[in-house]
Amino acid sequence: MSAVTAEHEHDDHHDHGPEKGLLRWVITTNHKDIGTLYLLFALAMFFVGGIMALVIRAELFEPGMQFVSPQFFNSMTTMHALVMVFGAVMPAFVGFANWQIPLMIGAPDMALPRMNNMSFWMLVGGVLLLASTLFMEGGAPASGWTLYPPLVLQTGAALPFAIFSVHMLGISSIMGAINIIATIFNMRAPKMTLMKMPLFVWTWLITAFLLIAIMPVFAGAVTMLLTDRFFDTSFFNAAGGGDPVLYQHIFWFFGHPEVYVMILPTFGVASTIIPVFARKPLFGYSSMVYATAAIAFLSFIVWAHHMFTVGMPMAGELYFMYATMLIAIPTGVKIFNWTATMWRGSMTFETPMLFSIAFVVLFTMGGFTGLMMSMAPIDFQYHDTYFIVAHFHYTLVPASVFILMAGGYFWLPKWTGNMYDEKLGKLHFWLSAVSVNILFFPQHFLGLAGMPRRIPDYAVQFADWNMVSSVGAFIFGFSQLLFLYIVIHTIKGGTGEKVSDEVWEDAHKHGLEWTLPSPVPYHTFATPPDKIPTEHF
Amino acid sequence: MMSTQGAYYIPHKATWPVAATIGLMTSLAGFANYLNGNAAGSTFMLVGLSIFIIMIGGWFTLQATESETGMYNKGVGISYRMAMMWFIFSEIMFFAVFFGTLWYTRNLSVDWLANIGDGPGRSSGMLWPSFEAVWPTNGPGHIGGEFEPMGAFGLPLLNTLILLTSGVTCTWAHHGLIEKNRGQLIKGLAMTVGLGFLFVAFQAIEYQEAYHEMGLTLGSGIYGSTFFMLTGFHGFHVCVGAIILTVVLFRSSKGHFTPENHFAFEAAAWYWHFVDVVWLGLFIFVYMM
Ligand code: HEM
Numbered sequence: 001m002s003a004v005t006a007e008h009e010h011d012d013h014h015d016h017g018p019e020k021g022l023l024r025w026v027i028t029t030n031h032k033d034i035g036t037l038y039l040l041f042a043l044a045m046f047f048v049g050g051i052m053a054l055v056i057r058a059e060l061f062e063p064g065m066q067f068v069s070p071q072f073f074n075s076m077t078t079m080h081a082l083v084m085v086f087g088a089v090m091p092a093f094v095g096f097a098n099w100q101i102p103l104m105i106g107a108p109d110m111a112l113p114r115m116n117n118m119s120f121w122m123l124v125g126g127v128l129l130l131a132s133t134l135f136m137e138g139g140a141p142a143s144g145w146t147l148y149p150p151l152v153l154q155t156g157a158a159l160p161f162a163i164f165s166v167h168m169l170g171i172s173s174i175m176g177a178i179n180i181i182a183t184i185f186n187m188r189a190p191k192m193t194l195m196k197m198p199l200f201v202w203t204w205l206i207t208a209f210l211l212i213a214i215m216p217v218f219a220g221a222v223t224m225l226l227t228d229r230f231f232d233t234s235f236f237n238a239a240g241g242g243d244p245v246l247y248q249h250i251f252w253f254f255g256h257p258e259v260y261v262m263i264l265p266t267f268g269v270a271s272t273i274i275p276v277f278a279r280k281p282l283f284g285y286s287s288m289v290y291a292t293a294a295i296a297f298l299s300f301i302v303w304a305h306h307m308f309t310v311g312m313p314m315a316g317e318l319y320f321m322y323a324t325m326l327i328a329i330p331t332g333v334k335i336f337n338w339t340a341t342m343w344r345g346s347m348t349f350e351t352p353m354l355f356s357i358a359f360v361v362l363f364t365m366g367g368f369t370g371l372m373m374s375m376a377p378i379d380f381q382y383h384d385t386y387f388i389v390a391h392f393h394y395t396l397v398p399a400s401v402f403i404l405m406a407g408g409y410f411w412l413p414k415w416t417g418n419m420y421d422e423k424l425g426k427l428h429f430w431l432s433a434v435s436v437n438i439l440f441f442p443q444h445f446l447g448l449a450g451m452p453r454r455i456p457d458y459a460v461q462f463a464d465w466n467m468v469s470s471v472g473a474f475i476f477g478f479s480q481l482l483f484l485y486i487v488i489h490t491i492k493g494g495t496g497e498k499v500s501d502e503v504w505e506d507a508h509k510h511g512l513e514w515t516l517p518s519p520v521p522y523h524t525f526a527t528p529p530d531k532i533p534t535e536h537f
Numbered sequence: 538m539m540s541t542q543g544a545y546y547i548p549h550k551a552t553w554p555v556a557a558t559i560g561l562m563t564s565l566a567g568f569a570n571y572l573n574g575n576a577a578g579s580t581f582m583l584v585g586l587s588i589f590i591i592m593i594g595g596w597f598t599l600q601a602t603e604s605e606t607g608m609y610n611k612g613v614g615i616s617y618r619m620a621m622m623w624f625i626f627s628e629i630m631f632f633a634v635f636f637g638t639l640w641y642t643r644n645l646s647v648d649w650l651a652n653i654g655d656g657p658g659r660s661s662g663m664l665w666p667s668f669e670a671v672w673p674t675n676g677p678g679h680i681g682g683e684f685e686p687m688g689a690f691g692l693p694l695l696n697t698l699i700l701l702t703s704g705v706t707c708t709w710a711h712h713g714l715i716e717k718n719r720g721q722l723i724k725g726l727a728m729t730v731g732l733g734f735l736f737v738a739f740q741a742i743e744y745q746e747a748y749h750e751m752g753l754t755l756g757s758g759i760y761g762s763t764f765f766m767l768t769g770f771h772g773f774h775v776c777v778g779a780i781i782l783t784v785v786l787f788r789s790s791k792g793h794f795t796p797e798n799h800f801a802f803e804a805a806a807w808y809w810h811f812v813d814v815v816w817l818g819l820f821i822f823v824y825m826m
C-alpha cells in the first residue's frame with residue numbers, strides 16, 4: 001500500500017470532494033447535494049404550482065367565463081393543490097431536513113445515503129407521472145386534490161397515471177421518513193441527547209413518524225379507486241354494498257395528518273430562527289417538544305371534521321367537534337412560547353426574522369378560522385366555501401411558505417458562504433406580506449357571504465372581493481420572482497461580503513451548524529463534535 | 538450511539554436508485570397505458586419490470602458483498618434494522634386500510650343501505666326496499682351475481698397451519714445461525730421457503746375454486762372486493778417474503794452470515810413473521826367471522 005499517492009489516499013477518506021460534472025447530481029449520496037436537489041426541485045414546482053394558481057385567479061378576476069373551460073379550471077384547482085403539497089412544500093422541508101439534520105446533530109451524513117438518493121428520484125418520477133396527466137385525453141384530474149369518488153372515477157385517461165403518481169410519491173416520502181428517523185435515533189453526536197436536540201430535529205422526527213403512518217393509507221385508498229374503476233370492485237359503490245363516504249374517511253385519516261406534515265417542520269424552523277434574532281433561548285423548550293407530540297397524536301383522531309356535512313351519526317359529529325377543538329391547546333402553547341421568546345429580547349429584524357414574525361401573526365389567524373370551523377353546526381355554513389380556502393391558505397402560505405423563505409434566507413449564507421442582499425430581502429418580505437393579505441383576507445368575506453369553492457364562475461355580488469383577491473394574487477406571484485433572483489444571486493456570490501462562520505450574531509450558541517466554517521465543507525463531522533451548544537435551555 | 542460514529546460506512550455514489558426509479562416509472566406508466574386499452578402498455582410494463590428486477594439483483598448483490606467484506610459496523614446494522622422495522626410499520630398501515638374497509642362496510646354501510654342504524658348516512662327504506670343487511674353480501678344491486686362465500690375450514694385452515702409452522706421453522710433456523718449450526722440454518726430456511734410456496738400454491742387452488750365453482754370473484758360486490766383485496770395483497774406479500782427467504786437460503790449455503798452479522802436474515806425473518814400475523818388477522822376476520 002505504500003505506493004498509493006497522497007491524492008489517492010485523500011480519495012479514500014471522508015473529505016474527498018464531489019464528483020465532477022452533471023453526473024454528480026444523479027448519483028450523489030451526499031446529504032448536502034441531495035438537500036440542494038430537493039430544494040431546487042421544490043422551488044421549480046413552487047413556480048409551476050404558482051402559475052396554476054394564477055390561472056385560477058385570472059379566471060375569477062371577474063364573474064362570467066373569461067379564459068379557460070370549466071373542466072380545465074377544475075383541473076387547475078386539483079393540480080395546483082397536488083403540485084404545491086407534494087411537489088413544493090413537502091420536498092422543500094425534506095430539503096431542509098437533508099441539509100440541516102446531520103449538521104444539527106453532529107452526524108457525518110444521513111443514516112442511509114443510497115436510499116436518500118432514491119427518495120429524491122422517486123419524487124421526481126412521481127411528479128413527472130402527475131404532470132404528464134396535463135397532456136392527456138380528458139385532461140388532468142379535475143375532482144379536487146381529495147380525489148373523491150364517484151366524481152374522480154369519471155377522469156379520462158389520466159386516472160391511472162394520477163393514482164400511480166400517488167404511489168411513487170408515497171414510496172418517496174416513506175423512504176425519506178425512514179431515513180430521517182434512523183438518522184436521528186442512530187447518528188447523533190454522543191452528547192446530543194434527545195432533549196438537547198434543536199426543535200427542528202424534533203419536529204422532523206415526529207413528522208417522519210406521521211408520514212410513515214399515513215402515506216400507506218393514501219396509497220391504499222387510491223388503490224381501491226383503481227380497482228373500482230378497472231377491476232370491478234365495489235368499495236365505493238353503494239349498489240355493491242360499498243360506500244363512497246368510506247373513501248372520505250380513509251382520505252382524511254391521511255389528509256388531516258398530512259396538513260400537519262406540512263406545518264410541524266414549519267414550527268421547527270420558526271423555533272430555530274426566532275431565538276437567534278431575539279437573542280434569547282427558546283422559551284419553553286420541553287413544552288414545545290410535548291406540544292409537537294400532542295399535535296401529532298391528536299391529528300390522527302380528528303379527521304372527520306372535514307366531513308361534518310357529509311352525514312355522520314350525531315355522536316360522530318360531537319366527538320370530532322370536541323376532539324378538533326383540543327388541537328388549539330398545544331397549538332396555542334406554541335404561539336405563546338414564540339411570543340415569550342421575543343418578549344424583552346434584543347430583537348433585530350433581518351429578513352428571516354421578519355418572515356418568522358409574520359408567520360406567528362398570520363398563522364394564528366389561520367388557527368382561529370380553523371377553530372371556528374371545528375364547531376360542527378357553524379361549519380355547516382362554512383364548509384366548501386371560500387372561507388375554508390382562506391383558512392388553509394393562511395395556514396399554508398403565510399405560514400409554511402413564509403417559513404420556507406425564512407429558512408432560505410437564514411441558512412443560504414451558511415451553505416454558500418455568501419450573503420444575500422438584505423435590502424432586496426426586505427423588499428421581498430414586505431411585498432409578500434402585504435400582497436398575501438390582499439390575496440387571502442377577502443376570501444373570508446366571500447366565504448361568509450356564501451361563495452362556493454372550486455367554481456369558475458360566480459354571482460355578481462361576489463365580484464368586488466374577487467377582484468381584490470386576484471390583484472393580490474398577481475402581486476404575490478410576481479414578487480416571488482424577486483425571491484428567485486435573490487437565491488440565484490446569493491448562490492453566485494451575493495453581496496460579495498464574506499460571511500463569518502456563525503453568520504448571525506452569537507448564532508453559535510444556538511446550534512452546531514454555526515460552529516462549522518462558511519460555506520459548509522462537502523463533508524462535515526467525520527468525527528462527532530465533543531461540545532454542543534446549550535443555549536436553547 | 539458512540540460506536541456508530543467514525544467507522545460508519547458512507548457510500549460515495551449510488552447508481553441503482555436511478556435505475557429503480559426508471560424501472561418503476563416505466564412499468565407504472567406502461568400499466569396505466571395498458572389499463573387505458575393502449576396496446577403498447579404491456580410491453581412498457583415488462584421492460585420496466587425487467588429493469589426493476591435487474592436493479593434489485595444488482596443492488597442486493599452489492600449490499601451482500603459489502604456486508605461480507607466487513608464494511609458495515611454495528612452502527613450501520615442498527616440503521617438497517619430501524620429501517621426494516623419502520624418499513625414493516627408502513628406495511629401494517631397499508632393492511633390496516635383494507636381491514637378498516639372490511640369493518641366499516643360490514644358494520645356500518647351495509648346496515649345503512651338496509652335502513653338500519655343511526656345517522657343521516659342511513660338510506661331511506663324506499664331506495665332498496667328488499668335489501669337485507671346480511672354478511673356476506675354483494676349489495677342491493679347484486680353486483681357480480683350469485684356467489685358462494687369462502688368457508689374457513691378446509692384449505693384456509695390448512696394454510697393457517699402451514700404458515701404457523703413456517704414461523705416455527707424460521708425461528709429454528711435463526712437458532713441454528715446463532716449457535717453456528719449451519720446445517721440447522723439451511724434446513725430450517727429450506728423448510729420455511731417450502732412451506733411458504735406451498736401456501737401460495739394452496740391459495741392459488743382456492744382462488745381457482747372461487748372463480749370457477751363458487752361464482753366468487755373480485756367483482757362479487759363488497760364481499761368479493763374485500764375478500765380478494767385482503768387475501769390477494771397478503772398472498773403477494775407471502776410471495777415476496779418467500780423470495781427474500783430463498784435469497785437468504787442461497788446466501789446461507791454460500792457461507793454468508795455470522796452470529797454477529799446477519800441483518801438480511803433478521804429482516805427476512807421479521808418480514809415473514811409480519812406476513813404470518815397478517816394471515817392470522819385474515820383467518821379470523823375474513824374467513825371465520
Ligand atoms: C388550530 C388548528 C386547526 C383547526 C382547528 C383546523 C380545522 C379545520 C377544519 C374544521 C376544516 C374543515 C373545514 C371544512 O371543510 O368545512 C379544515 C380544513 C383544512 N385545514 Fe385546517 N385546522 C387547523 C389547522 C390547520 C393547519 C395547521 C393546516 C395546514 C398547514 C390546515 C389545513 C387545512 C386544509 C388544507 C383544509 C382543507 C382541506 C380541503 O378540504 O381541501 N389546517 N381545518
Ligand SMILES: [Cu+2]
Pocket residue numbers: 255256259303305306
Ligand atoms: Cu383537518
